[in-house]
Amino acid sequence: MAAPVVGGIAAATGLIGGVMQAVDATQQAKAAEKAAKYNAGVAERNAQFQREQTEMEAARAQREGDQVLGRQRALYGASGAEFKGSALDVLRSDAQQLAGDIFMLREMGERRAAAFDEEARMELERAKMVRRQGRRAAGSAILMGGLRAVSGGLGAYSMAGGDLDGLFGFGRSPSFDAARMSGIGAARRAGGGIY
Numbered sequence: 001m002a003a004p005v006v007g008g009i010a011a012a013t014g015l016i017g018g019v020m021q022a023v024d025a026t027q028q029a030k031a032a033e034k035a036a037k038y039n040a041g042v043a044e045r046n047a048q049f050q051r052e053q054t055e056m057e058a059a060r061a062q063r064e065g066d067q068v069l070g071r072q073r074a075l076y077g078a079s080g081a082e083f084k085g086s087a088l089d090v091l092r093s094d095a096q097q098l099a100g101d102i103f104m105l106r107e108m109g110e111r112r113a114a115a116f117d118e119e120a121r122m123e124l125e126r127a128k129m130v131r132r133q134g135r136r137a138a139g140s141a142i143l144m145g146g147l148r149a150v151s152g153g154l155g156a157y158s159m160a161g162g163d164l165d166g167l168f169g170f171g172r173s174p175s176f177d178a179a180r181m182s183g184i185g186a187a188r189r190a191g192g193g194i195y
Contacts, residue, residue, distance in 0.1 A: 008153065009156070010149075010152035010153045010155065010156035011149040011150065011152060011153030011156075012149070013149075013152065014145055014146075014147075014148030014149035014150075014151070014152045014153070015145050015146060015148075015149040016145070017145050017148065018141050018142050018143070018144055018145010018146060018148065018149070019141075019142065019145060021138075021141035021144075021145065022137075022138035022139070022141040022142045022145070023138075024141075025134055025137035025138045025141055026134055026135075026137075026138045028134065029130050029131055029133060029134020029135070029137070029138075030131075030134065032127075032130040032134075033127045033130045033131050033134075036123045036124070036126040036127035036130060037123070037124065037127050039119075039120075039123040040119075040120040040121075040123035040124045040127070041120075043116045043117070043119040043120035043123060044116070044117070044120045046116040046119075047113040047114075047116035047117045047120065048113075050109055050112045050113040050116060051109065051110070051113045053109065054105065054106055054108075054109025054110065054112075054113070055106075055109075057105055057109070058102050058105050058106050058109075061098075061101060061102050061105055062098070062102055065095075065098035065101070065102070066098075068094070068098075069091065069094060069095060069098070072090070072091060072094065073091065076091075
C-alpha cells in the first residue's frame, strides 16, 4: 500500500518541479521581451527626435545663410556694383555652398535617425526571439518534469517494495516469467516468446 503512495508523491514532485521551471522560464522571457520592446520604443523616439532636431538645425542654417546672402546683396547694392561678373559669381557660389551645407546637415541627421530606427528594429526582433526561447524553455521544462515524474515515481514505487512487473502486467505472461526465471533459453524451450 505504501509503494503506490510513495511513487505518487515522487511523480507529483517531479511534475510540480517541471511546471515551476516552465513558469519561471515564461516569466523571464516576458520580462526580457518587455525590456526589448521598451528599448525599441526609446530608439523610435530617439529617431523621431533626431529628425525633428535636424529639421530645426537645417531651418536655422537656412535663415542664417539667407541673412548672410542678403547682407552681401545689400553691400553690393550700396557700393554701386552690378550683379554680374565676379560679384554674381561670389553670390552664386555662396548660395550653392549654403545649399550644400544644408543638404549635408539633413543627410547626417537622417543617418543618425536611421541608426536609431535600426536599433528599434533589432530590439523588436530580439523581443520575438526571447518570446520563442521562453516558449521552448517552458515546453522543455514541462517535458523534463514529466519524465522526472515517471522516472521518480517508478523508482520510488520499486524502492518502497512495489512490483514493477505486476504494475505493468508483465507478471501475467507465462513466457515472460519463464524468461525472467530461467533465462531466454528456457523461454524458447517452453515455446513462448519474450514480451
